[in-house]
Amino acid sequence: MRRAHLPRKRAKRVLRGLPLPIGRQACLPAGRSSATSASFLKEFYLVQSLLSKTRMLNVTDLRANTIFIHSDGELYRVLKYEHIKMGRGSATIKVKVKALRSGAIKDISFVSGAKVEEADVTKKQYEFVYFDKRKSKAILSDPETKQRTEVEAEVIGEGNLKFLKTGVLLTVLASEDEEILSCEISIMAELKVAETAGSEKGDTAGSAKKPATLETGAVITVPMFIKTGDVIRVNTESGEYVERVT
Structure with a gap:
């Protein structure tokens, strides 16, 4: 499940209005060779292509379990959605969300018509093998490849860890860069x-x-x-x- 690292990450920086690293801008400084120019242009168009494939969601389309990227760069999963109409004024969309990386739960409000980026995440099942207390990491195994992965205790959650035993399946959410964002266990x-x-x-x-x-x-x-x-x-x-x- 290996992916090209450069274009996607840089595309995200452009999308969020962040400058590309110095020397990596699409604009080519004077004095560059034609070969370098071609390389920069090729990379620029690849970034543009990736950006065009980014899916933006109208906040009115948010529903429970939708995962999106907020303007703060955090990935959130929607827990509860509420549409509030204030008289003749514009409607407000209020969502209760859970931050996938920190596990924090908070409320976010949007004006009707606002848009957020739909998160590119994958969902896969892993087997719990054991918990390494020395490293404070859980060891998970891919049921198909048997390849093992270490996951920080905070990602799984203390409340979940105390009910895990060897062989139990967890549902793992991973980002486009293969970072494990959260783990869910059976209720x-x-x-x-x-x-x-x-x-x-x-x-x-x-x-x-x-x-x-x-x-x-x-x-x-x-x-x-x-x-x-x-x-x-x-x-x-x-x-x-x-x-x-x-």
């Missing part, structure tokens, strides 16, 4: 209870709860009837016990 995970206190006689009914350590090291609250060795289903978003599987 439900089946995990074995590694340790929990035994229940006293008469405590197996009602709303009584107790702590349990799962095979991944996560500690959650479970009903009193759950025993060590049981496999339970856990909601990975809330960290709550759902039901006993076996």
Whole structure:
């Protein structure tokens, strides 16, 4: 999945109104040779070609899970979309978004008619192998090629890491430059209870709860009837016990 690095990155700089690095502008300084001129022109037209393929989205077309590039250069995924009409004035588009790199959640408002760049991202599944505490990185494996990739703990998220075990599939979002932006895990995970206190006689009914350590090291609250060795289903978003599987 190797890509040409130069044109696309430079195209993005042009698109966002950023100057190209000194000596890389399309305008050729005086005194350049014809060969150099041809090289610069070829590169310039390639950049223009890439720019013409960039897809701009009207903010009214934003919907949940749409990924776009904001003017601050960050990639955001839309969580919630709201169209606000203010009397006779122009409408305002308000979206709740999640920054793919930092994980921060914020609200962004746009005037109706504004446009944003649709992010060029790829989605692929990887297997979780293990977490390297020394490097603070998760090791993922491509199910097809078996090639391993290191991912920063912050990208996966502490809340997700505590429910991951070897072999679990994650959905990875990667940028056009093959930078892994975010990892998503299933909302439900089946995990074995590694340790929990035994229940006293008469405590197996009602709303009584107790702590349990799962095979991944996560500690959650479970009903009193759950025993060590049981496999339970856990909601990975809330960290709550759902039901006993076996």
